[in-house]
Amino acid sequence: MNRAIVCIVGRPNVGKSTLFNKIVGKRIAITEDKPGVTRDRIYAEGEWLNRHFTVIDTGGLEPDNEDMIMSNIKRQAQIAIDTADVILFVVDGLEGLNTTDKEVGEILRKSGKEVILACNKIDTPKNPDEIYEFYELGFGEPMVISAEQGLGIGDLLDEIIEHFPEDVNTEEEDDLIRVAFIGKPNAGKSSLINKILGEERLIVTNIPGTTRDSIDSYFEYDDNQYVFVDTAGLRRKRSIYEKIERYSVIRTLTAVDRSNICVLVIDATEGVTEQDSKIAGYAHDNGKAMIVAVNKWDLIQKHDKTYREFEREIREKLGFINYAPIVFISALTGQRLNKLLELISIVNNNYNLRISTGVLNDIVNKAVLMNQPPSDKGKRCRIYYGTQISVQPPKFVIFVNNKELMHFSYERYLENQIRNHFGFVGSPIHFEFREKSGK
Template sequence: MKPIVALVGRPNVGKSTLFNRLTRTRDALVSDTPGVTRDRIYGACDYGQRDFILVDTGGLESDVEGGLELLAVEQTRQAIQDAELVVFLVDGRLGLHPEDAGIAEELRRMQVPVLLVVNKSEDLDPGVVGADFYALGFGTPLTISAAANQGMGRMVDLVEERLPPADEEAEALPGIRVAVVGRPNVGKSTLVNALLGEPRMIVYDRPGTTRDAIHTVLERDGQTYTLIDTAGVRRRSRIKETLEKFSTLKAIQAMEAADVVFLLVDAHEGVTDQDARLARLVRDAGRGVVLAVNKWDHLDDQQRHRLRRTLDIKLVPLLYYAPLRYISARYGTGVGHLFEAAETIYTSYTRELSTAELNRVLHEATEAHPPPVRGGFRPKLRYAHQGAKRPPTVVIHGSRPNTLPDNYLRYLERTFQKAFELEGVPLRLQFRKQESPYKGRARHKEAPKSFRGKKGKKKAK
């Protein structure tokens, strides 16, 4: 499991700006108005050498009476309890605030490792701007500017130094690791029971690395599976109980531990915004996925047609590569086909891609649709090779790859996906800039002196 780092501080000190900077997203709403962030927001940070999960919180305040402000504080306290490290953010332009001292005292009571970071310190002397914050008792503060992208590398280095060491001796989960993910009441637990009810031999049940995940190892038709039993993911505005059995964070961690995700959708309720958020999380995690529509058996023809159209609009564009299965977890209809899909997806997920075939597909794709001209130049994509598996990653070398538009990147992704028949897994592209073979040397031989013009002639004596 990836370690968890929580961003904590007073409202409007720049936590959401820092979150978006480190996760390279715009998931956190940024505003000059204090208190915009109410609930925890999660994102993956791969900025440095070690990946971790970053949590943006709504801030800690001591003088809240109730309502949404109190819920936001409770959410922040829960994020601190879950975290391996807290990044305590303060405002360098406003200086030390009485509320900062109260937050520092609460962090000490919770006995959590803390990294003190002074934000909004661009164009300020680091020694001067950080002097007041020594009083908080967390050692030498680090000065950064999230908005100006200053000090990010140093901050990530310090975060990695303070995280507990990775447990390299942790027991590996055997076989194909499958996580069942979905909103509450979509039939997730019923599906897990139905999967276990198929002809199989259960090897053992044991608690997972968190208190709210169970890893069940089973064998079916000679194939070993590990089912990672998560629970429903609620909308953030409805996560109120600090001990709710399965939180959004645990679902994200389950995805990170899985090879294949069964994303469950309730056919009766239709596709919701939370389903789309989960689809984006699965896609960003790079895991194989089966889109399973549950409670399909009770719909009439008109309802089924309407649901298919909604799926095509809201989910298929996000997970265009995912096989779609219509099931009834309660009655076991179509459940056995999920295992077959998981095997197929796992094969694609771990597949070796031939370098010769990758280059053939690349050349055919660029000949059929050359990269568009940008700034008077057309990017040249010269050769490709596989960079990684889980998920398959293709590295393409060429000139000016950073000018390729998004629609051309999608074209390349789908072309490779179709050519190699990669079902249920995303294909990721990485680009390496290759200098022109003529750079740094003359393209043509030097012209003879007789063609240099008057300035090249020597004056006759």
């Protein structure tokens, strides 16, 4: 069954994103007292009384505004409305009813969906007279709330789950694989996700900085369920002027933190940049599985060595993620997107791969026979045995007589021996050396 979907709509600056964050229990959508901050559809999971559902935040609707960004916002909101089971229509209870509210209400009436009207920003015991103006919209009795203060949210959630259709899924989903698409602005991350999904889920323009939030999209491939997370591209620090831009950087790093796999999208027309290296370094330091996707490959004039030269540049500049596979793609033409999806599946399997203790120690013992551990001042490091203690990323504990004698070059040697047998394509490998008395 499909997941129950709740869509939050309304004109700009009525508190939709604040309410969204309150419902999902964490700060995902950027909230700022400024119209137009939320531009795309932002997805997150909500739960109430053990009923699980997807919540969609949308950009503020201004039906008569024909600005290019606003037109995209309207299209995104309409798609969200079309996919929703319940629509949460948010209005400003302090300002009262205005013309834009009426225009949004007309759009929602035409949708034929279940609509719950929420009058926000009411944090006083007595309701202002402006509340009663909203009966004119024809959606029944308004629910009085304050998203900022958390007032009335429980009653609102009671009403929402009461309106779910009987044939939707509200069970908890715990097997989702989160894939964050990261990289500098305008590398084509949004276009890439849209091409894979086969729909315009994310706003795509040639205006840098269009994506400000980290945006979740759900996708199923090869019997696995994925959440694709589009992120705002990281800029150079001197390019970050607005407070909202700083929020976006934080949101990008948070998206990496909550992901399993990071797809670093590189613009083939620019090559590897400083920003690419920084965000890849952050993902690597946090133990994320990684894939390098070189986008806009269709725009490159090629000769017989182009592929190898570009690959060599990536390996030189991003040597710390030499475990990450590289795929050359085009979001515009769809070139090798199937290969990218296959790699995501392969990398996920490697990120969760476990090696039995017996097999691991066979590999370690053979490695020691071929190349003795390091020594210092007549004292040699002795390796007793190893075991794998976790996945995501795979982590191995190696027991030795003196961990101070273990050199990073020998650690790299052990990693290469393990990779020679099991690959671990796309996944970092972590080691911990512990001291143990001799046998």
